[in-house]
Amino acid sequence: MASCFQCENSNCLIKKNSLDGRIDAFLNKKHTVRCKKSQQFIMEGTPAHGLFFAYKGKVKVVKTGVDDREQIVRFAKDGEIIGHRGGFGSSKYYSISAQALEDTTLCYFSQDDLKDILLSIPNLTFDFMLFYADELSESETRVRKLAQMSVRERVIDTLLYMDAKFGSSNQLLNITLSRKDYADYSGTTEEQVIRIVSALKKEGVVKATGRKLGIINHKALSEEIAKHTFSQVG
Amino acid sequence: MASCFQCENSNCLIKKNSLDGRIDAFLNKKHTVRCKKSQQFIMEGTPAHGLFFAYKGKVKVVKTGVDDREQIVRFAKDGEIIGHRGGFGSSKYYSISAQALEDTTLCYFSQDDLKDILLSIPNLTFDFMLFYADELSESETRVRKLAQMSVRERVIDTLLYMDAKFGSSNQLLNITLSRKDYADYSGTTEEQVIRIVSALKKEGVVKATGRKLGIINHKALSEEIAKHTFSQVG
DNA sequence: TTTAAAACCTGCTATTTATCAGTTTTTCTA
DNA sequence: TAGAAAAACTGATAAATAGCAGGTTTTAAA
Numbered sequence: 001m002a003s004c005f006q007c008e009n010s011n012c013l014i015k016k017n018s019l020d021g022r023i024d025a026f027l028n029k030k031h032t033v034r035c036k037k038s039q040q041f042i043m044e045g046t047p048a049h050g051l052f053f054a055y056k057g058k059v060k061v062v063k064t065g066v067d068d069r070e071q072i073v074r075f076a077k078d079g080e081i082i083g084h085r086g087g088f089g090s091s092k093y094y095s096i097s098a099q100a101l102e103d104t105t106l107c108y109f110s111q112d113d114l115k116d117i118l119l120s121i122p123n124l125t126f127d128f129m130l131f132y133a134d135e136l137s138e139s140e141t142r143v144r145k146l147a148q149m150s151v152r153e154r155v156i157d158t159l160l161y162m163d164a165k166f167g168s169s170n171q172l173l174n175i176t177l178s179r180k181d182y183a184d185y186s187g188t189t190e191e192q193v194i195r196i197v198s199a200l201k202k203e204g205v206v207k208a209t210g211r212k213l214g215i216i217n218h219k220a221l222s223e224e225i226a227k228h229t230f231s232q233v234g
Numbered sequence: 235m236a237s238c239f240q241c242e243n244s245n246c247l248i249k250k251n252s253l254d255g256r257i258d259a260f261l262n263k264k265h266t267v268r269c270k271k272s273q274q275f276i277m278e279g280t281p282a283h284g285l286f287f288a289y290k291g292k293v294k295v296v297k298t299g300v301d302d303r304e305q306i307v308r309f310a311k312d313g314e315i316i317g318h319r320g321g322f323g324s325s326k327y328y329s330i331s332a333q334a335l336e337d338t339t340l341c342y343f344s345q346d347d348l349k350d351i352l353l354s355i356p357n358l359t360f361d362f363m364l365f366y367a368d369e370l371s372e373s374e375t376r377v378r379k380l381a382q383m384s385v386r387e388r389v390i391d392t393l394l395y396m397d398a399k400f401g402s403s404n405q406l407l408n409i410t411l412s413r414k415d416y417a418d419y420s421g422t423t424e425e426q427v428i429r430i431v432s433a434l435k436k437e438g439v440v441k442a443t444g445r446k447l448g449i450i451n452h453k454a455l456s457e458e459i460a461k462h463t464f465s466q467v468g
Numbered sequence: 469t470t471t472a473a474a475a476c477c478t479g480c481t482a483t484t485t486a487t488c489a490g491t492t493t494t495t496c497t498a
Numbered sequence: 499t500a501g502a503a504a505a506a507c508t509g510a511t512a513a514a515t516a517g518c519a520g521g522t523t524t525t526a527a528a
Contacts, residue, residue, distance in 0.1 A: 063374060063375065063377075063378040065378055065381075065382045065462070066382060066461050066462055069382060071377060071378040071381050071382060073374040073377055073378065074374075084367055084370060084371070085367045085368070085371055095371045095374070095375070096374070115360075118356070118360060118363070119356045119357065119360055120356070121356075122352070122353045122354070122355075122356045122359055123353065125356055125359040125360055125363055126349075126352060126353055126359055128363050129352070129359055129362050129363040129366060132363060132366035132367050132369075132370055133318055133319045133366050134319070135366075135370050136318060136366055136369050136370045136373055137318070137319055137329045139370055139373040139374055139377060140297060140307045140308075140329070140330070140373055141297065141329070142377050143297075143305060143307055143373060143376050143377055143380060143421075144297040144299055144305040144307065146377060146380040146381055146421070147299075147305050147380055147421030148299045148300060148303060148305060148421075150514075150515095151514075151515065151516095178474090178475065178476090179475075179476065179477095180475085187377075187380070187381030187382075188515080188516085189515080189516060189517080190475090190476085191477085191478090191515095191516075191517080191518095192515070192516075194475095194476060194477055194478085195477085195478085198476095198477075198478090210523090210524065210525085211475075211476085211524075211525085227300050228299070228300055384484075384485095385484080385485065412504095412505065412506090413505075413506065413507090414505085422485080422486085423485080423486060423487080424505090424506085425485095425486075425487080425488095425506095425507085425508090426485070426486075428506060428507055428508085429507085429508085431506095432506095432507075432508090444493090444494065444495085445494075445495085445505075445506085
C-alpha cells in the first residue's frame with residue numbers, strides 16, 4: 001500500500017496536511033488501487049462512494065457526449081484529485097468517467113471518511129476549497145477558449161497545455177495520446193487534428209515520431225495564440 | 235445596510251451559517267454596495283481584495299476575449315457568489331469581470347475577513363467547497379456542450395437555462411438580455427442568435443415582445459436537445 | 469515474424485457557421 | 499414626443515469545419 005509518509009507528491013492536498021495528528025486514523029482507511037493502461041475506474045452516472053488521488057500515473061477525465069463522441073474535460077497526474085465531487089457534492093453520482101492512460105496507482109478515500117476529516121481539519125477543507133476554486137477558474141477559461149478560438153488555435157493550445165502539464169524529454173511530450181484524444185480535448189474531430197498536426201510538421205514547429213508528438217518551436221506556437229492569452233493568470 | 239438577519243436568500247452560504255455565534259463579529263464587517271443597471275463592479279485583471287454576494291438583482295460574469303468579443307461564463311442572482319476566487323485563490327487578481335444587468339444590491343466581504351471566518355467555521359468552509367465543486371461540475375458540462383452542440387442547440391439550451399435560472403411570467407423570461415448577450419453566452423454571433431430565434435418564432439415554440447423572449451413550447455425545445463442531456467445530474 | 473487491428477493520413481465534398489452590408493424596429497433621452 | 503442611438507433583423511457571400519471514402523503506416527498480439 002502506498003504510504004502517505006513516504007509519498008513524494010508534495011502537491012497532494014492530503015500529503016500537505018498529513019503532519020496534522022488528527023489525520024493519522026484517517027490515513028489508515030486509505031485504499032490503494034492499481035489500474036492497467038486503458039482501464040476505466042470511474043464510470044459516469046454510477047453512484048459516487050468516494051474520491052481518488054493519482055499516486056503515480058496519468059489519467060483522462062471524460063464527459064460522455066452524443067453517439068460515441070466524448071469530451072475530455074481534464075487530465076490528471078501524480079498527486080491530483082479525480083472524481084471531484086465523489087459523494088459530497090449535491091449529486092450522489094459521478095458526473096464524469098475516468099480512464100488510466102498508462103499503468104496507474106490510485107489512492108482511494110470513501111466519502112464518509114473524507115467528510116469526517118474535512119469537517120475536523122479546517123485547513124484541509126480550506127485547501128480543498130481553493131483547489132476547486134482554481135479548477136473552476138481554469139474550466140471557465142476553457143469555456144472561453146472553446147467558444148472563441150479557431151480549431152487550429154485550440155489544437156495548438158492543447159499541445160502547449162500538454163507540454164506545460166506533463167513536460168517534454170528530447171523535444172517529445174511525456175504523454176502519448178491518440179489523435180482522437182487530442183480531438184476530444186480540443187473539441188474537434190480526429191481528421192482536423194491530423195490535418196493541423198501535419199501542417200505544423202511542415203512548418204517545422206512540431207515533430208512526430210510514430211504516435212508521439214513533440215514541440216520544436218515553442219515560441220512560434222505561443223505567439224500564434226498569444227492574442228487569446230493576454231490577461232491570463234496562472 | 236442589508237442585514238443578514240432579515241435576509242431571505244436561503245441559498246446564501248453566509249445566511250445558512252449565520253446562526254453560528256462565531257460569525258456575528260464577521261457579519262458586522264460586511265459592506266453593502268449598490269449598483270445601477272449596466273454598471274461594472276468587478277474588472278478582470280484588477281487586484282482581488284474580496285468577494286461579492288448578490289443580495290438582490292441580476293449579474294453577468296464575463297471573461298474578456300479577443301477584440302471586442304466577450305464570453306459570458308455565468309449569471310448570478312439573489313444569494314449567489316460573484317468574484318469566486320476573490321483573493322483567497324492562488325491568484326491575486328480577478329479572473330473575470332462582473333456587470334449588473336439591472337439595479338443590484340451587493341454584499342461585500344474582504345478576503346482577510348473571509349479567510350479568518352472560513353478557517354474558524356469548518357461547516358462554512360465545507361459549504362464553500364461544495365459550492366465550488368458544484369460550479370466546477372456545471373462548468374465542465376458547459377465545456378462539453380460548447381464542444382459538441384450545434385449553434386442552434388446551444389441557443390435552445392441557453393433559452394432553457396434562462397427559464398430554469400430566472401423563471402418566466404406570462405410565458406416571458408424574467409430576464410432581459412440583448413441578442414448579443416445570448417450570443418456571448420452561447421458561444422456564437424449576434425446574427426446567428428437572431429436567425430435562430432426568428433426561426434423558433436416561426437415554428438411557434440418561442441415568442442418575443444420587443445426585446446423580451448418567452449418560451450411557448452418548453453417540451454419541444456427540451457426534446458430537440460434531449461440527446462445531449464441524457465445523463466445529466468441536477 | 470507474420471498478421472490483424474488500430475491508428476494515422478489525404479483529398480474531395482457537404483454542411484455549418486461567420487462576416488458583411490444594409491434596412492427596419494425598438495428604446496432611450498433631451 | 500421627436501430625434502438619435504442602439505438593437506434587431508435579413509440576405510448574400512465567404513470562410514471554417516466536418517464527414518466520407520479509401521489508402522498507408524504503426525502497433526500489438528498470436
